[in-house]
Amino acid sequence: MSMNLDLSSIKQTVQNNCHIADSNAAGNYTLCIYLLKMREFYRWESGYDFGDNLPNDEVGKWLREREVLWDDIVDNDFATISIAGNDYDPFDSESINETLKPQHLVYSAGYGRNTNAHFFLGVLERNERYNDFEIIVVADEYARDLTAPPAMSQGTTIYIRREAMRRLIWEKYEQWLWDKPKNAMARALKYYDFEHDLDGALTQMTDAELKTAVLHEIGEAKVYELLGNGWEKMLFAMPHSKLEMMLRAARDHLADCLSTLPTLLEQNNPASLHFYFSNLTHMRKALSPSLMPTYESWVTNKDLSELHAYVKKGAQHWQSLCASILERWNANQNIPAVQQIEFIEDNKL
Numbered sequence: 001m002s003m004n005l006d007l008s009s010i011k012q013t014v015q016n017n018c019h020i021a022d023s024n025a026a027g028n029y030t031l032c033i034y035l036l037k038m039r040e041f042y043r044w045e046s047g048y049d050f051g052d053n054l055p056n057d058e059v060g061k062w063l064r065e066r067e068v069l070w071d072d073i074v075d076n077d078f079a080t081i082s083i084a085g086n087d088y089d090p091f092d093s094e095s096i097n098e099t100l101k102p103q104h105l106v107y108s109a110g111y112g113r114n115t116n117a118h119f120f121l122g123v124l125e126r127n128e129r130y131n132d133f134e135i136i137v138v139a140d141e142y143a144r145d146l147t148a149p150p151a152m153s154q155g156t157t158i159y160i161r162r163e164a165m166r167r168l169i170w171e172k173y174e175q176w177l178w179d180k181p182k183n184a185m186a187r188a189l190k191y192y193d194f195e196h197d198l199d200g201a202l203t204q205m206t207d208a209e210l211k212t213a214v215l216h217e218i219g220e221a222k223v224y225e226l227l228g229n230g231w232e233k234m235l236f237a238m239p240h241s242k243l244e245m246m247l248r249a250a251r252d253h254l255a256d257c258l259s260t261l262p263t264l265l266e267q268n269n270p271a272s273l274h275f276y277f278s279n280l281t282h283m284r285k286a287l288s289p290s291l292m293p294t295y296e297s298w299v300t301n302k303d304l305s306e307l308h309a310y311v312k313k314g315a316q317h318w319q320s321l322c323a324s325i326l327e328r329w330n331a332n333q334n335i336p337a338v339q340q341i342e343f344i345e346d347n348k349l
Helices: 007-028 031-046 056-073 093-103 162-177 184-189 198-227 230-236 242-267 270-278 282-287 291-301 305-331 337-345
Strands: 081-083 086-088 105-111 117-130 133-143 151-154 157-161
Touching (some): 007 056, 007 105, 117 162, 184 270, 198 270, 230 305, 291 305, 305 337
Antiparallel strands (some): 105 117, 151 157
């Protein structure tokens, strides 16, 4: 580690920016999901292992203190990142990583759903190339926000966060344990021995789902090549709205029909297919009412042909729909949201 690199200071600055981001984003969750995520954030911050019983009194005290902190900083600007005497804009991931990568560190900043900011700092596990994409896999994390998306793409750079994926799977597993429904998540879990080897099962499932996350981000990059940066400009013009959720769902469907699902089907990867369908959002199901019945048909008949057909049709449908949405917005950036919503609802698959 460079003698000029004050890692402690960098970690503190990035984590403070994460706190500011959380102060603006935490209210987007339902109460149940919010409390679950806060418990898991406490687990990470306090160093508890998965499966450890958390001290409820301490969690409650920590949660109250964190909410007071958020109230104090909610209007603060994100701080610049100082590294070896140089100051960087907190969203200049490329320049920051040029300095950090020789030290085996990775930084990322960007915007996710509801135009919420995300930051993280972690340990570089490995770099990979996939066609024109650079895949950066991050291991342990020094700083993170509440949401902690396991994968993000910026141009042709894809950030994959092992620890965030592992925690996401743990959260999904813990939610499933509440009443153990016989659903897609239950089918995915059957491929791993969570009951007798929690740590090993989490590791195996994380390894598998990191690959799926890469496929989705590659799909996102392909969508960018098709639609250009106009799509992102359109999203930023309508944050925190039903229309934004619909636009992101439509784009996710296109990305998955271009990359994720074709590969999982080609590999005949049932565990990851079940996990994929277990994580479809309500909005994605609403925009594509034929998708879950197609999945259930495969579960019943063990025949992938209908899913193959959906993917082929979906790639054309979602690309056409997204292009039309963007064309309508480019023609009139003041087009009422209700008109775009009606247009999308009239073009479900």
